[in-house]
Amino acid sequence: MTEIRFAFGENWQSFVATAVDDRRIANAIESLKRLLQTEDLRGLAFLDIGCGSGLFSLAAVMLGAERVVGFDLDAGSVEASRTLRGRADVGEEKWRIVQGSVLDPAFLAGLEPADMVYSWGVLHHTGSMWAAIDAAAGKIRPGGRFALAVYNNVEDFVGGSAMWLRLKRWYNRSPRPVRTVMEWSYGGSLLARKLLRLRSPWRFLREYPQRSGRGMDFWHDVRDWIGGFPYEYATAGEVFRYLHERHGLELTYLDTHDGHGCNEFAFLRPGAWEGASNVTPAATAAQAGNESRIPGEAGGTGPAPGAKAGGVGGTNREREAGP
C-alpha cells in the first residue's frame, strides 16, 4: 500500500455539483456505446469498478442495463455517485453503490460477476495495478466484456511517465496553495498552447465534454491528471499481452494514445453468452475502417511508433494531453 493518495472523491463531488448535465450524460452514453460496441445494455449486469462520479454507471442505467453495481475506494466518490443517482431518481435495486477496494478479495467475493465489467482510469491508481487487473478480470462472466483504460507508458526523460510520477508525488505532498498554482500553471499552459496554434481556448473549453469523448470537464480533468496518485502505467502491448495470455481474453476494441493519456481497451471473455445477444461479435479492423494493429511488440504487431488512435474497433477522435 502506498502512503499518499489523491482525493479523487473531492474532485468528483465538485464535478457532479458543478458540471454534470444532460450534454455530458449524452457524451458518456456515446463513449460506453463506442467502447462496448453495443447500442444498449438491456438484460445485462454492469459492474463499475472505481465508479468516481457515477457518470458511467448512470450511462449504463440509461442504456438499459438490468442491474448496475458501482463501487469505489474513496468515500467522496461513493457520495458523488449517490448524489448523481438521487438526481437521476434511480432506485437502489437498479443501481447499487458501495464503498470498497478492487484489491480486497473478501469485498470482491461479495459481488456477483457481471456481463460488463467497466474500469476506466482506475486500476493504475490502486497502488498495485497488475493485481487490480487480475481482480477485475476475475469478475467477468463467460461471454462478458471487460472495458478498461490504463495510462500509457512514455519513456522520454523529459515529460515521460517517470517525470509525471515525480510531479504527482510532489503535488500530493504540497499544501493547498501550491497545488492550486500547479493546477493553474499546467491547465494554463495547455490553453496557451491552443492560442499559439491560433485556436480559441474558449471554444476548446466549450467543446471539451465532447472532445474528451466522455463528457468530462477540463479543470476537473487537469486536477485529476496532475494529482491522480498512486500512479502506474503500461504500454498498450503490455496490457494486451497480460490479459490475453494470462486471462485468455480476446481484444475487441483498442484506442491507443501517443502521449501520457489512457489507452482504452475492451476484451471479451470467451464462453457461453449468458446475457442478451445485443453486443456485436469481436470487431474487425474493417468495421473500424482502420488497419488492425493488435499490440504485441514481440510479434512485431504492436502499435506503430507515434500511433495516435485507432486499431481494433478504435476511433480517431481527438484526445487531449494527460495524465
Ligand SMILES: C[S@@+](CC[C@H](N)C(=O)[O-])C[C@H]1O[C@@H](n2cnc3c(N)ncnc32)[C@H](O)[C@@H]1O
Ligand atoms: C480517475 S478516477 C476514474 C473514475 C471513473 N471510472 C471515470 O471514468 O470517470 C479513479 C477512481 O478510482 C478509484 N480507486 C482508486 N483505487 C481504488 C481501489 N483500490 N478500488 C476501487 N476504486 C479505486 C478512485 O477513488 C477514483 O474515484
